[in-house]
Ligand code: PSU
């Protein structure tokens with residue numbers, strides 16, 4: 001089995017058991033506009049470093065799956081010329097054809113797991129779309145969380161999704177959903193969705209121990225850590241509700257399907273809020289990078305201590 005080609009810094013850190021945090025690239029190419037996306041991609045890597053871990057941004061560049069990108073690759077993704085959006089279904093095909101593409105949460109998890117990276121930080125995961133009972137639009141990110149052993153730090157699922165259905169699906173798939181520092185499930189731009197989170201943890205060490213224990217049990221799959229957006233950056237849900245419904249109607253009327261749905265909704269909401277969702281998005285991704293670094297540090301520390309996952313007989 002082949003994994004991603006590692007940047008020297010990433011490979012050295014992994015070999016030495018030092019903390020590494022994977023970062024996705026679809027948020028750069030398809031999630032945010034140029035040039036804010038490049039600024040944010042750099043800032044997020046800096047947050048990971050400031051948190052004491054090594055960042056490993058993941059993408060396919062000219063047919064090579066990479067973990068850890070140089071400045072040129074990052075800028076190419078941000079300019080998004082000829083950049084495909086790669087989920088689980090697209091990864092091998094893009095590599096086989098020598099193409100270039102940005103990885104979604106699902107594809108980034110696959111690459112991280114192959115590289116031996118335990119933690120991945122991003123903005124929001126994909127989930128069950130509103131109207132999924134008609135469209136069947138359910139992100140491959142959910143299935144990936146069920147089968148690939150990576151702890152994903154996000155700010156919940158985007159409020160453009162059907163959050164109750166997304167939580168139900170995660171429960172069905174056996175994915176631990178852990179709200180960080182509060183009892184409610186966050187809704188991306190808003191700290192609270194009004195829904196209770198299935199689990200709550202208040203310390204990175206606790207999240208790290210749960211990650212290692214799950215691996216020790218031989219259970220496939222990862223965990224979702226839902227970190228609420230910093231209070232000063234949040235946009236309360238009631239302010240967004242009408243605009244989300246409008247963006248949704250417009251996307252449906254324009255015939256957006258498949259991969260195009262999420263980028264179209266995010267783009268429209270940015271315009272409808274005069275850029276407020278963009279500023280909020282930047283703040284929450286940075287906060288998630290910080291928390292991801294703290295969790296990665298704890299996993300590295302607990303592994304070094306040889307902390308045996310305390311699993312009794314099954
Ligand atoms: N969160 C954002 N912006 C994004 C995404 C998430 O703030 O662009 C991306 C992630 O890469 C996620 C993907 O994996 O959207 C989900 O797309 P889909 O619904 O097509 O599976």
Ligand code: MN
Pocket residue numbers: 137138139140258259261
């Ligand atoms: Mn979809």
